[in-house]
Amino acid sequence: MLDAAVLTFARRGYRAASMDEIAEVAGVSKPLVYLYLNSKEDLFSAVIRRESAALVAALTAAVEPGAAADRRLWSGLKGFFSHTAEHPDSWAVLHQQARTHGEPFAREVAAMRAEIAEFVTDLIGAAAKEAGCAGELAEREVAGVAHALIGAAESLAEWANARTDEGASGEWEHSSAKDTAATMMNFAWAGLGRLMGGARWTPGGLVDRVGPPGAVG
Template sequence: MPRAQREQQMLDAAVMIFSRSGYHAASMDEIAEACEVSKPMLYLYLGSKEELFAACIRREADRLIAAFAGAADPGLAPGDQLFHGLTAFFAFVAEHRDSWVVLYQQARAQGEPVVEDVASARREVVSAVTALLRRAVREADLPGPRPGEGPDRGEAAAMAQVIVGAADALAGWVLDTGPEPPEETARRLMSVIWIGLEPRLRGARYGD
């Protein structure tokens, strides 16, 4: 079997074991057995347990980002792009539960550089959502940041943080309470976020 293919099998097995056993309880023996290779081969290909876990984080983060970005058709209106991106995000979580657990539960309990890898992936998703919202802001002629706000504290950047944080929480809720179609989960979030954004895009603010 080509090395690249074998490495992917090893990562698949590692993600499954880390998800089910946790980082500290998972053993290299268990992972090697799950992917039907010897432990020396596992070490040779992917290094120590810490290095293997970091490789899992990088791969799963890249897959999640690609799923979101690939679904956001630039030919659609910003709201439709966001809906399709969120649908792909929730579909990824549903289809790759182990990946989600490793990325958003196991990884956050580890130190650097694993935590930074997860944070970097999240920043990429936030950046993609921010770009969509900035387009919506331009089309709606929304005023820019208030005096004293830096470029990263504008309306689009702030709302992107809200949307990504809400998507994270909603994904966890769906996994805990039972499956539902990804489109329905995305529609739940869009019904709160996007409907609420529309008046804001026209300039409305709470308390005005």
């Protein structure tokens, strides 16, 4: 039933989707759907929680333990983009539907993003520590970079999935996830490397730290 609900909500939208249609897709009776999930609102909330947990699990499981900071971020991004490419209906529900229909759905997605943000913040903090400049990056600055990275990754996943929907093969999708992660790393890591090396942008231009910057993994 949850699989049928994901597909229906993604393709019809929350408001247009009906319990009758979800029951038909699932191959069960409408009363059975109501018996287990009470209402369309409860069903949608259950879908958001399940799909959020699956996305977070895919991201965290993909990170290479013990690897250098850039490899951990790279592998996490690959896990994120692979999951969103392989489950486009799930991503549509989380990124398009759940965030646009108010409480309690937006709150469920916000909880997922907060969990991902904490995870990415820890990755960037570890990278700063590896670079020998952990004390120079304020906690707020690290958290801000993490949130900016998440927002960019979400937007890039939306763009990549729109291209995938044009009828490409599964092999192309797998390659696309890797290429998309590389695009994200090329966008983000060069800037992070300069930041961890002590460089700061100001309205007067880029200012480098005096002395040799710490090496970034």
